[in-house]
Amino acid sequence: MASITLGIIGFGEVGGIFGRGLRGKDGVEAVHAWDLKFAGAEGPRAQEAASADSIAPAGSMQSLCAQATLLISAVTASNTLAVAEEAARYLRPGTVFLDLNSASPGTKQRAAAAIESAGGHYVEAGVMTSVPPYGIKVPMLLGGAQAADLARTLNRWGMDAKAVSEKLGVASAIKMSRSIMIKGLEALVIEAYTNARAYGVEDHVLPTLQETFPQIDWSQQGAYFFSRVVQHGKRRAEEMRESANTVKEAGFNPFMASAIAEKQDWVAGLARAGVFEGLSGKSPWQDYADRLLAQRKADQA
Structure with a gap:
Protein backbone atom coordinates (compact mmCIF):
# COMPACT_ATOMS: atom_id res chain seq x y z
CA MET A 1 0.00 0.00 0.00
CA ALA A 2 2.17 2.82 -1.29
CA SER A 3 -0.06 5.88 -1.10
CA ILE A 4 -3.06 5.79 1.21
CA THR A 5 -6.09 7.96 1.79
CA LEU A 6 -7.50 6.93 5.13
CA GLY A 7 -11.24 6.97 5.83
CA ILE A 8 -12.49 6.68 9.40
CA ILE A 9 -16.07 5.44 9.85
CA GLY A 10 -17.29 6.51 13.27
CA PHE A 11 -15.56 9.56 14.67
CA GLY A 12 -16.03 8.87 18.38
CA GLU A 13 -13.36 8.17 20.97
CA VAL A 14 -11.71 5.29 19.09
CA GLY A 15 -12.15 6.74 15.60
CA GLY A 16 -10.72 10.05 16.75
CA ILE A 17 -7.68 8.39 18.32
CA PHE A 18 -6.91 6.44 15.16
CA GLY A 19 -7.55 9.39 12.87
CA ARG A 20 -5.28 11.72 14.81
CA GLY A 21 -2.67 9.04 15.45
CA LEU A 22 -2.33 7.96 11.82
CA ARG A 23 -2.42 11.43 10.31
CA GLY A 24 0.95 12.19 8.75
CA LYS A 25 2.27 8.63 8.88
CA ALA A 46 -18.54 17.85 15.29
CA GLN A 47 -17.18 18.71 11.85
CA GLU A 48 -15.29 21.68 13.25
CA ALA A 49 -13.69 19.42 15.85
CA ALA A 50 -12.55 17.03 13.13
CA SER A 51 -11.21 19.85 10.98
CA ALA A 52 -9.31 21.24 13.96
CA ASP A 53 -7.45 17.92 14.07
CA SER A 54 -6.64 18.21 10.34
CA ILE A 55 -9.14 15.47 9.56
CA ALA A 56 -11.50 16.23 6.69
CA PRO A 57 -15.15 15.56 7.57
CA ALA A 58 -17.01 13.78 4.78
CA GLY A 59 -20.59 14.68 3.94
CA SER A 60 -21.75 11.07 3.71
CA MET A 61 -20.60 7.47 3.62
CA GLN A 62 -20.64 7.68 -0.16
CA SER A 63 -18.35 10.71 -0.11
CA LEU A 64 -15.96 9.00 2.30
CA CYS A 65 -15.77 5.81 0.25
CA ALA A 66 -15.16 7.76 -2.95
CA GLN A 67 -11.90 9.05 -1.48
CA ALA A 68 -10.58 6.33 0.80
CA THR A 69 -8.24 3.48 -0.10
CA LEU A 70 -8.17 2.21 3.50
CA LEU A 71 -11.37 2.33 5.54
CA ILE A 72 -11.33 1.82 9.30
CA SER A 73 -14.68 1.00 10.87
CA ALA A 74 -14.85 2.12 14.52
CA VAL A 75 -18.53 2.06 15.42
CA THR A 76 -20.57 0.34 18.13
CA ALA A 77 -20.84 -3.45 18.08
CA SER A 78 -24.52 -3.40 17.13
CA ASN A 79 -23.75 -1.37 14.00
CA THR A 80 -20.89 -3.56 12.74
CA LEU A 81 -22.80 -5.32 9.97
CA ALA A 82 -24.98 -2.39 8.92
CA VAL A 83 -21.95 -0.13 8.47
CA ALA A 84 -20.10 -2.73 6.42
CA GLU A 85 -23.17 -3.24 4.21
CA GLU A 86 -23.54 0.51 3.67
CA ALA A 87 -19.85 0.95 2.87
CA ALA A 88 -20.05 -1.95 0.41
CA ARG A 89 -22.54 0.03 -1.68
CA TYR A 90 -20.02 2.79 -2.30
CA LEU A 91 -16.43 1.62 -1.82
CA ARG A 92 -14.08 1.40 -4.74
CA PRO A 93 -12.81 -2.06 -5.76
CA GLY A 94 -9.49 -2.79 -4.08
CA THR A 95 -10.29 -0.76 -0.96
CA VAL A 96 -9.12 -2.36 2.28
CA PHE A 97 -11.75 -2.38 5.04
CA LEU A 98 -10.35 -2.79 8.57
CA ASP A 99 -13.13 -3.68 11.03
CA LEU A 100 -12.14 -2.76 14.59
CA ASN A 101 -15.56 -3.46 16.08
CA SER A 102 -16.23 -6.00 18.82
CA ALA A 103 -18.51 -8.45 17.07
CA SER A 104 -18.97 -12.20 16.86
CA PRO A 105 -17.18 -14.32 14.24
CA GLY A 106 -20.48 -14.82 12.43
CA THR A 107 -21.16 -11.08 12.30
CA LYS A 108 -17.65 -10.42 11.00
CA GLN A 109 -18.02 -13.11 8.35
CA ARG A 110 -21.28 -11.57 7.12
CA ALA A 111 -19.65 -8.13 7.08
CA ALA A 112 -16.75 -9.59 5.08
CA ALA A 113 -19.13 -11.12 2.56
CA ALA A 114 -20.68 -7.70 1.93
CA ILE A 115 -17.33 -5.94 1.52
CA GLU A 116 -15.77 -8.60 -0.65
CA SER A 117 -18.81 -8.92 -2.90
CA ALA A 118 -18.21 -5.25 -3.76
CA GLY A 119 -14.56 -5.91 -4.62
CA GLY A 120 -13.10 -4.74 -1.32
CA HIS A 121 -10.64 -6.53 0.95
CA TYR A 122 -12.00 -7.20 4.45
CA MET A 140 -4.77 -5.98 17.97
CA LEU A 141 -5.09 -9.31 16.22
CA LEU A 142 -5.91 -9.36 12.51
CA GLY A 143 -7.64 -12.00 10.42
CA GLY A 144 -8.40 -12.44 6.74
CA ALA A 145 -6.60 -13.01 3.46
CA GLN A 146 -5.03 -9.53 3.57
CA ALA A 147 -4.26 -9.58 7.30
CA ALA A 148 -0.52 -10.20 7.03
CA ASP A 149 -0.01 -7.46 4.42
CA LEU A 150 -2.03 -4.95 6.40
CA ALA A 151 -0.24 -5.88 9.65
CA ARG A 152 3.08 -4.97 8.04
CA THR A 153 1.72 -1.58 7.02
CA LEU A 154 0.20 -0.86 10.41
CA ASN A 155 3.34 -1.90 12.27
CA ARG A 156 5.39 0.38 10.05
CA TRP A 157 3.16 3.18 11.37
CA GLY A 158 4.06 2.28 14.95
CA MET A 159 1.00 0.15 15.67
CA ASP A 160 0.92 -3.26 17.38
CA ALA A 161 -0.84 -5.55 14.91
CA LYS A 162 -0.42 -9.30 14.57
CA ALA A 163 -1.96 -11.43 11.85
CA VAL A 164 -3.30 -14.62 13.46
CA SER A 165 -5.17 -16.33 10.64
CA GLU A 166 -6.25 -16.03 7.04
CA LYS A 167 -9.57 -17.49 8.17
CA LEU A 168 -12.12 -14.86 9.16
CA GLY A 169 -13.55 -15.23 12.64
CA VAL A 170 -10.45 -16.45 14.46
CA ALA A 171 -9.34 -13.01 15.64
CA SER A 172 -12.88 -12.17 16.73
CA ALA A 173 -13.25 -15.49 18.57
CA ILE A 174 -10.10 -14.67 20.58
CA LYS A 175 -11.32 -11.17 21.32
CA MET A 176 -14.86 -12.14 22.30
CA SER A 177 -13.79 -15.06 24.48
CA ARG A 178 -11.50 -12.69 26.36
CA SER A 179 -14.29 -10.12 26.63
CA ILE A 180 -16.52 -12.59 28.48
CA MET A 181 -13.84 -12.85 31.16
CA ILE A 182 -12.92 -9.15 31.40
CA LYS A 183 -16.43 -7.69 31.20
CA GLY A 184 -17.58 -10.51 33.44
CA LEU A 185 -15.05 -9.48 36.09
CA GLU A 186 -16.38 -5.92 35.85
CA ALA A 187 -19.94 -7.09 36.38
CA LEU A 188 -18.96 -9.41 39.23
CA VAL A 189 -16.99 -6.68 41.01
CA ILE A 190 -19.89 -4.23 40.78
CA GLU A 191 -22.34 -6.77 42.13
CA ALA A 192 -20.07 -8.24 44.82
CA TYR A 193 -18.68 -4.93 46.08
CA THR A 194 -22.07 -3.22 46.21
CA ASN A 195 -23.54 -6.23 47.97
CA ALA A 196 -20.72 -6.22 50.52
CA ARG A 197 -21.22 -2.48 51.03
CA ALA A 198 -24.95 -3.00 51.61
CA TYR A 199 -24.20 -5.47 54.40
CA GLY A 200 -21.28 -3.45 55.76
CA VAL A 201 -18.80 -6.29 55.27
CA GLU A 202 -16.49 -4.86 52.60
CA ASP A 203 -13.59 -4.61 55.09
CA HIS A 204 -13.82 -8.39 55.47
CA VAL A 205 -14.44 -9.30 51.82
CA LEU A 206 -11.70 -7.33 50.07
CA PRO A 207 -8.84 -8.63 52.28
CA THR A 208 -9.84 -12.19 51.42
CA LEU A 209 -9.63 -11.33 47.72
CA GLN A 210 -6.24 -9.74 48.32
CA GLU A 211 -5.05 -12.90 50.05
CA THR A 212 -6.25 -15.17 47.25
CA PHE A 213 -5.02 -12.95 44.40
CA PRO A 214 -2.21 -10.84 45.92
CA GLN A 215 -1.02 -9.51 42.56
CA ILE A 216 -4.20 -7.40 42.21
CA ASP A 217 -4.97 -4.25 44.17
CA TRP A 218 -8.66 -5.06 44.60
CA SER A 219 -9.67 -1.64 45.88
CA GLN A 220 -7.99 0.21 43.03
CA GLN A 221 -9.12 -2.35 40.47
CA GLY A 222 -12.67 -2.10 41.77
CA ALA A 223 -12.68 1.68 41.36
CA TYR A 224 -11.39 1.30 37.80
CA PHE A 225 -14.04 -1.28 36.91
CA PHE A 226 -16.85 0.85 38.32
CA SER A 227 -15.68 3.95 36.45
CA ARG A 228 -15.22 2.18 33.12
CA VAL A 229 -18.67 0.59 33.20
CA VAL A 230 -20.30 3.86 34.22
CA GLN A 231 -18.54 5.63 31.35
CA HIS A 232 -18.82 2.94 28.68
CA GLY A 233 -21.54 0.56 29.88
CA LYS A 234 -23.73 0.91 26.80
CA ARG A 235 -20.85 0.06 24.47
CA ARG A 236 -19.78 -2.79 26.74
CA ALA A 237 -23.32 -4.19 26.83
CA GLU A 238 -23.44 -4.25 23.04
CA GLU A 239 -20.08 -6.02 22.98
CA MET A 240 -21.33 -8.60 25.45
CA ARG A 241 -24.40 -9.28 23.33
CA GLU A 242 -21.99 -10.04 20.50
CA SER A 243 -20.03 -12.22 22.93
CA ALA A 244 -23.29 -14.04 23.64
CA ASN A 245 -23.72 -14.52 19.90
CA THR A 246 -20.20 -15.91 19.77
CA VAL A 247 -21.11 -18.49 22.41
CA LYS A 248 -24.32 -19.35 20.53
CA GLU A 249 -22.34 -19.81 17.32
CA ALA A 250 -20.19 -22.35 19.20
CA GLY A 251 -23.37 -24.25 20.10
CA PHE A 252 -23.71 -23.28 23.76
CA ASN A 253 -26.29 -21.35 25.75
CA PRO A 254 -24.67 -18.01 26.70
CA PHE A 255 -25.93 -17.87 30.30
CA MET A 256 -23.03 -15.79 31.60
CA ALA A 257 -22.47 -13.52 28.59
CA SER A 258 -26.15 -12.59 28.50
CA ALA A 259 -26.21 -11.82 32.23
CA ILE A 260 -23.07 -9.69 31.90
CA ALA A 261 -24.70 -7.71 29.10
CA GLU A 262 -27.75 -7.05 31.30
CA LYS A 263 -25.58 -5.88 34.18
CA GLN A 264 -23.54 -3.55 31.98
CA ASP A 265 -26.71 -2.17 30.38
CA TRP A 266 -28.32 -1.61 33.79
CA VAL A 267 -25.36 0.46 35.01
CA ALA A 268 -25.30 2.38 31.72
CA GLY A 269 -28.97 3.27 32.15
CA LEU A 270 -28.36 4.61 35.65
CA ALA A 271 -25.42 6.61 34.34
CA ARG A 272 -27.64 8.20 31.68
CA ALA A 273 -30.14 9.05 34.43
CA GLY A 274 -27.43 10.96 36.30
CA VAL A 275 -27.03 8.58 39.23
CA PHE A 276 -23.23 8.89 39.11
CA GLU A 277 -23.10 12.61 38.34
CA GLY A 278 -19.90 14.20 39.66
CA LEU A 279 -17.92 10.99 40.03
CA SER A 280 -14.78 10.39 37.98
CA GLY A 281 -12.13 7.79 37.30
CA LYS A 282 -10.39 8.96 40.47
CA SER A 283 -13.41 8.34 42.69
CA PRO A 284 -13.15 5.35 45.08
CA TRP A 285 -15.35 2.37 44.39
CA GLN A 286 -17.28 3.04 47.59
CA ASP A 287 -18.66 6.27 46.10
CA TYR A 288 -20.08 4.37 43.13
CA ALA A 289 -21.54 1.65 45.34
CA ASP A 290 -23.12 4.25 47.62
CA ARG A 291 -24.86 5.83 44.62
CA LEU A 292 -26.29 2.43 43.70
CA LEU A 293 -27.48 1.87 47.26
CA ALA A 294 -29.05 5.32 47.40
CA GLN A 295 -30.83 4.64 44.11
CA ARG A 296 -32.15 1.34 45.51
CA LYS A 297 -33.62 3.18 48.48
CA ALA A 298 -35.17 5.79 46.20
CA ASP A 299 -36.73 3.06 44.06
CA GLN A 300 -38.18 1.38 47.14
CA ALA A 301 -39.61 4.59 48.61
Whole structure:
Protein backbone atom coordinates (compact mmCIF):
# COMPACT_ATOMS: atom_id res chain seq x y z
CA MET A 1 0.00 0.00 0.00
CA ALA A 2 2.17 2.82 -1.29
CA SER A 3 -0.06 5.88 -1.10
CA ILE A 4 -3.06 5.79 1.21
CA THR A 5 -6.09 7.96 1.79
CA LEU A 6 -7.50 6.93 5.13
CA GLY A 7 -11.24 6.97 5.83
CA ILE A 8 -12.49 6.68 9.40
CA ILE A 9 -16.07 5.44 9.85
CA GLY A 10 -17.29 6.51 13.27
CA PHE A 11 -15.56 9.56 14.67
CA GLY A 12 -16.03 8.87 18.38
CA GLU A 13 -13.36 8.17 20.97
CA VAL A 14 -11.71 5.29 19.09
CA GLY A 15 -12.15 6.74 15.60
CA GLY A 16 -10.72 10.05 16.75
CA ILE A 17 -7.68 8.39 18.32
CA PHE A 18 -6.91 6.44 15.16
CA GLY A 19 -7.55 9.39 12.87
CA ARG A 20 -5.28 11.72 14.81
CA GLY A 21 -2.67 9.04 15.45
CA LEU A 22 -2.33 7.96 11.82
CA ARG A 23 -2.42 11.43 10.31
CA GLY A 24 0.95 12.19 8.75
CA LYS A 25 2.27 8.63 8.88
CA ASP A 26 4.46 7.48 6.01
CA GLY A 27 2.32 7.06 2.90
CA VAL A 28 -0.85 8.51 4.43
CA GLU A 29 -1.76 11.40 2.16
CA ALA A 30 -4.93 12.45 3.98
CA VAL A 31 -7.39 11.38 6.65
CA HIS A 32 -11.14 11.75 6.14
CA ALA A 33 -13.93 10.80 8.53
CA TRP A 34 -17.66 10.16 8.43
CA ASP A 35 -19.98 9.92 11.40
CA LEU A 36 -23.77 10.09 11.57
CA LYS A 37 -23.46 12.96 14.02
CA PHE A 38 -21.96 15.05 11.21
CA ALA A 39 -25.45 15.12 9.67
CA GLY A 40 -27.30 15.75 12.94
CA ALA A 41 -27.99 18.76 15.12
CA GLU A 42 -24.44 18.77 16.45
CA GLY A 43 -23.05 18.35 12.94
CA PRO A 44 -21.32 21.74 12.54
CA ARG A 45 -19.59 21.46 15.91
CA ALA A 46 -18.54 17.85 15.29
CA GLN A 47 -17.18 18.71 11.85
CA GLU A 48 -15.29 21.68 13.25
CA ALA A 49 -13.69 19.42 15.85
CA ALA A 50 -12.55 17.03 13.13
CA SER A 51 -11.21 19.85 10.98
CA ALA A 52 -9.31 21.24 13.96
CA ASP A 53 -7.45 17.92 14.07
CA SER A 54 -6.64 18.21 10.34
CA ILE A 55 -9.14 15.47 9.56
CA ALA A 56 -11.50 16.23 6.69
CA PRO A 57 -15.15 15.56 7.57
CA ALA A 58 -17.01 13.78 4.78
CA GLY A 59 -20.59 14.68 3.94
CA SER A 60 -21.75 11.07 3.71
CA MET A 61 -20.60 7.47 3.62
CA GLN A 62 -20.64 7.68 -0.16
CA SER A 63 -18.35 10.71 -0.11
CA LEU A 64 -15.96 9.00 2.30
CA CYS A 65 -15.77 5.81 0.25
CA ALA A 66 -15.16 7.76 -2.95
CA GLN A 67 -11.90 9.05 -1.48
CA ALA A 68 -10.58 6.33 0.80
CA THR A 69 -8.24 3.48 -0.10
CA LEU A 70 -8.17 2.21 3.50
CA LEU A 71 -11.37 2.33 5.54
CA ILE A 72 -11.33 1.82 9.30
CA SER A 73 -14.68 1.00 10.87
CA ALA A 74 -14.85 2.12 14.52
CA VAL A 75 -18.53 2.06 15.42
CA THR A 76 -20.57 0.34 18.13
CA ALA A 77 -20.84 -3.45 18.08
CA SER A 78 -24.52 -3.40 17.13
CA ASN A 79 -23.75 -1.37 14.00
CA THR A 80 -20.89 -3.56 12.74
CA LEU A 81 -22.80 -5.32 9.97
CA ALA A 82 -24.98 -2.39 8.92
CA VAL A 83 -21.95 -0.13 8.47
CA ALA A 84 -20.10 -2.73 6.42
CA GLU A 85 -23.17 -3.24 4.21
CA GLU A 86 -23.54 0.51 3.67
CA ALA A 87 -19.85 0.95 2.87
CA ALA A 88 -20.05 -1.95 0.41
CA ARG A 89 -22.54 0.03 -1.68
CA TYR A 90 -20.02 2.79 -2.30
CA LEU A 91 -16.43 1.62 -1.82
CA ARG A 92 -14.08 1.40 -4.74
CA PRO A 93 -12.81 -2.06 -5.76
CA GLY A 94 -9.49 -2.79 -4.08
CA THR A 95 -10.29 -0.76 -0.96
CA VAL A 96 -9.12 -2.36 2.28
CA PHE A 97 -11.75 -2.38 5.04
CA LEU A 98 -10.35 -2.79 8.57
CA ASP A 99 -13.13 -3.68 11.03
CA LEU A 100 -12.14 -2.76 14.59
CA ASN A 101 -15.56 -3.46 16.08
CA SER A 102 -16.23 -6.00 18.82
CA ALA A 103 -18.51 -8.45 17.07
CA SER A 104 -18.97 -12.20 16.86
CA PRO A 105 -17.18 -14.32 14.24
CA GLY A 106 -20.48 -14.82 12.43
CA THR A 107 -21.16 -11.08 12.30
CA LYS A 108 -17.65 -10.42 11.00
CA GLN A 109 -18.02 -13.11 8.35
CA ARG A 110 -21.28 -11.57 7.12
CA ALA A 111 -19.65 -8.13 7.08
CA ALA A 112 -16.75 -9.59 5.08
CA ALA A 113 -19.13 -11.12 2.56
CA ALA A 114 -20.68 -7.70 1.93
CA ILE A 115 -17.33 -5.94 1.52
CA GLU A 116 -15.77 -8.60 -0.65
CA SER A 117 -18.81 -8.92 -2.90
CA ALA A 118 -18.21 -5.25 -3.76
CA GLY A 119 -14.56 -5.91 -4.62
CA GLY A 120 -13.10 -4.74 -1.32
CA HIS A 121 -10.64 -6.53 0.95
CA TYR A 122 -12.00 -7.20 4.45
CA VAL A 123 -9.69 -7.52 7.46
CA GLU A 124 -11.10 -8.19 10.91
CA ALA A 125 -9.41 -6.88 14.03
CA GLY A 126 -9.68 -8.09 17.57
CA VAL A 127 -8.70 -5.08 19.68
CA MET A 128 -7.39 -6.75 22.81
CA THR A 129 -7.75 -4.02 25.43
CA SER A 130 -9.12 -0.50 25.88
CA VAL A 131 -7.73 1.86 23.25
CA PRO A 132 -6.92 4.59 25.77
CA PRO A 133 -4.21 4.91 27.02
CA TYR A 134 -2.45 2.89 24.30
CA GLY A 135 -3.69 4.99 21.41
CA ILE A 136 -2.78 3.52 18.04
CA LYS A 137 -0.34 1.19 19.81
CA VAL A 138 -3.21 -0.83 21.29
CA PRO A 139 -2.57 -4.56 20.70
CA MET A 140 -4.77 -5.98 17.97
CA LEU A 141 -5.09 -9.31 16.22
CA LEU A 142 -5.91 -9.36 12.51
CA GLY A 143 -7.64 -12.00 10.42
CA GLY A 144 -8.40 -12.44 6.74
CA ALA A 145 -6.60 -13.01 3.46
CA GLN A 146 -5.03 -9.53 3.57
CA ALA A 147 -4.26 -9.58 7.30
CA ALA A 148 -0.52 -10.20 7.03
CA ASP A 149 -0.01 -7.46 4.42
CA LEU A 150 -2.03 -4.95 6.40
CA ALA A 151 -0.24 -5.88 9.65
CA ARG A 152 3.08 -4.97 8.04
CA THR A 153 1.72 -1.58 7.02
CA LEU A 154 0.20 -0.86 10.41
CA ASN A 155 3.34 -1.90 12.27
CA ARG A 156 5.39 0.38 10.05
CA TRP A 157 3.16 3.18 11.37
CA GLY A 158 4.06 2.28 14.95
CA MET A 159 1.00 0.15 15.67
CA ASP A 160 0.92 -3.26 17.38
CA ALA A 161 -0.84 -5.55 14.91
CA LYS A 162 -0.42 -9.30 14.57
CA ALA A 163 -1.96 -11.43 11.85
CA VAL A 164 -3.30 -14.62 13.46
CA SER A 165 -5.17 -16.33 10.64
CA GLU A 166 -6.25 -16.03 7.04
CA LYS A 167 -9.57 -17.49 8.17
CA LEU A 168 -12.12 -14.86 9.16
CA GLY A 169 -13.55 -15.23 12.64
CA VAL A 170 -10.45 -16.45 14.46
CA ALA A 171 -9.34 -13.01 15.64
CA SER A 172 -12.88 -12.17 16.73
CA ALA A 173 -13.25 -15.49 18.57
CA ILE A 174 -10.10 -14.67 20.58
CA LYS A 175 -11.32 -11.17 21.32
CA MET A 176 -14.86 -12.14 22.30
CA SER A 177 -13.79 -15.06 24.48
CA ARG A 178 -11.50 -12.69 26.36
CA SER A 179 -14.29 -10.12 26.63
CA ILE A 180 -16.52 -12.59 28.48
CA MET A 181 -13.84 -12.85 31.16
CA ILE A 182 -12.92 -9.15 31.40
CA LYS A 183 -16.43 -7.69 31.20
CA GLY A 184 -17.58 -10.51 33.44
CA LEU A 185 -15.05 -9.48 36.09
CA GLU A 186 -16.38 -5.92 35.85
CA ALA A 187 -19.94 -7.09 36.38
CA LEU A 188 -18.96 -9.41 39.23
CA VAL A 189 -16.99 -6.68 41.01
CA ILE A 190 -19.89 -4.23 40.78
CA GLU A 191 -22.34 -6.77 42.13
CA ALA A 192 -20.07 -8.24 44.82
CA TYR A 193 -18.68 -4.93 46.08
CA THR A 194 -22.07 -3.22 46.21
CA ASN A 195 -23.54 -6.23 47.97
CA ALA A 196 -20.72 -6.22 50.52
CA ARG A 197 -21.22 -2.48 51.03
CA ALA A 198 -24.95 -3.00 51.61
CA TYR A 199 -24.20 -5.47 54.40
CA GLY A 200 -21.28 -3.45 55.76
CA VAL A 201 -18.80 -6.29 55.27
CA GLU A 202 -16.49 -4.86 52.60
CA ASP A 203 -13.59 -4.61 55.09
CA HIS A 204 -13.82 -8.39 55.47
CA VAL A 205 -14.44 -9.30 51.82
CA LEU A 206 -11.70 -7.33 50.07
CA PRO A 207 -8.84 -8.63 52.28
CA THR A 208 -9.84 -12.19 51.42
CA LEU A 209 -9.63 -11.33 47.72
CA GLN A 210 -6.24 -9.74 48.32
CA GLU A 211 -5.05 -12.90 50.05
CA THR A 212 -6.25 -15.17 47.25
CA PHE A 213 -5.02 -12.95 44.40
CA PRO A 214 -2.21 -10.84 45.92
CA GLN A 215 -1.02 -9.51 42.56
CA ILE A 216 -4.20 -7.40 42.21
CA ASP A 217 -4.97 -4.25 44.17
CA TRP A 218 -8.66 -5.06 44.60
CA SER A 219 -9.67 -1.64 45.88
CA GLN A 220 -7.99 0.21 43.03
CA GLN A 221 -9.12 -2.35 40.47
CA GLY A 222 -12.67 -2.10 41.77
CA ALA A 223 -12.68 1.68 41.36
CA TYR A 224 -11.39 1.30 37.80
CA PHE A 225 -14.04 -1.28 36.91
CA PHE A 226 -16.85 0.85 38.32
CA SER A 227 -15.68 3.95 36.45
CA ARG A 228 -15.22 2.18 33.12
CA VAL A 229 -18.67 0.59 33.20
CA VAL A 230 -20.30 3.86 34.22
CA GLN A 231 -18.54 5.63 31.35
CA HIS A 232 -18.82 2.94 28.68
CA GLY A 233 -21.54 0.56 29.88
CA LYS A 234 -23.73 0.91 26.80
CA ARG A 235 -20.85 0.06 24.47
CA ARG A 236 -19.78 -2.79 26.74
CA ALA A 237 -23.32 -4.19 26.83
CA GLU A 238 -23.44 -4.25 23.04
CA GLU A 239 -20.08 -6.02 22.98
CA MET A 240 -21.33 -8.60 25.45
CA ARG A 241 -24.40 -9.28 23.33
CA GLU A 242 -21.99 -10.04 20.50
CA SER A 243 -20.03 -12.22 22.93
CA ALA A 244 -23.29 -14.04 23.64
CA ASN A 245 -23.72 -14.52 19.90
CA THR A 246 -20.20 -15.91 19.77
CA VAL A 247 -21.11 -18.49 22.41
CA LYS A 248 -24.32 -19.35 20.53
CA GLU A 249 -22.34 -19.81 17.32
CA ALA A 250 -20.19 -22.35 19.20
CA GLY A 251 -23.37 -24.25 20.10
CA PHE A 252 -23.71 -23.28 23.76
CA ASN A 253 -26.29 -21.35 25.75
CA PRO A 254 -24.67 -18.01 26.70
CA PHE A 255 -25.93 -17.87 30.30
CA MET A 256 -23.03 -15.79 31.60
CA ALA A 257 -22.47 -13.52 28.59
CA SER A 258 -26.15 -12.59 28.50
CA ALA A 259 -26.21 -11.82 32.23
CA ILE A 260 -23.07 -9.69 31.90
CA ALA A 261 -24.70 -7.71 29.10
CA GLU A 262 -27.75 -7.05 31.30
CA LYS A 263 -25.58 -5.88 34.18
CA GLN A 264 -23.54 -3.55 31.98
CA ASP A 265 -26.71 -2.17 30.38
CA TRP A 266 -28.32 -1.61 33.79
CA VAL A 267 -25.36 0.46 35.01
CA ALA A 268 -25.30 2.38 31.72
CA GLY A 269 -28.97 3.27 32.15
CA LEU A 270 -28.36 4.61 35.65
CA ALA A 271 -25.42 6.61 34.34
CA ARG A 272 -27.64 8.20 31.68
CA ALA A 273 -30.14 9.05 34.43
CA GLY A 274 -27.43 10.96 36.30
CA VAL A 275 -27.03 8.58 39.23
CA PHE A 276 -23.23 8.89 39.11
CA GLU A 277 -23.10 12.61 38.34
CA GLY A 278 -19.90 14.20 39.66
CA LEU A 279 -17.92 10.99 40.03
CA SER A 280 -14.78 10.39 37.98
CA GLY A 281 -12.13 7.79 37.30
CA LYS A 282 -10.39 8.96 40.47
CA SER A 283 -13.41 8.34 42.69
CA PRO A 284 -13.15 5.35 45.08
CA TRP A 285 -15.35 2.37 44.39
CA GLN A 286 -17.28 3.04 47.59
CA ASP A 287 -18.66 6.27 46.10
CA TYR A 288 -20.08 4.37 43.13
CA ALA A 289 -21.54 1.65 45.34
CA ASP A 290 -23.12 4.25 47.62
CA ARG A 291 -24.86 5.83 44.62
CA LEU A 292 -26.29 2.43 43.70
CA LEU A 293 -27.48 1.87 47.26
CA ALA A 294 -29.05 5.32 47.40
CA GLN A 295 -30.83 4.64 44.11
CA ARG A 296 -32.15 1.34 45.51
CA LYS A 297 -33.62 3.18 48.48
CA ALA A 298 -35.17 5.79 46.20
CA ASP A 299 -36.73 3.06 44.06
CA GLN A 300 -38.18 1.38 47.14
CA ALA A 301 -39.61 4.59 48.61
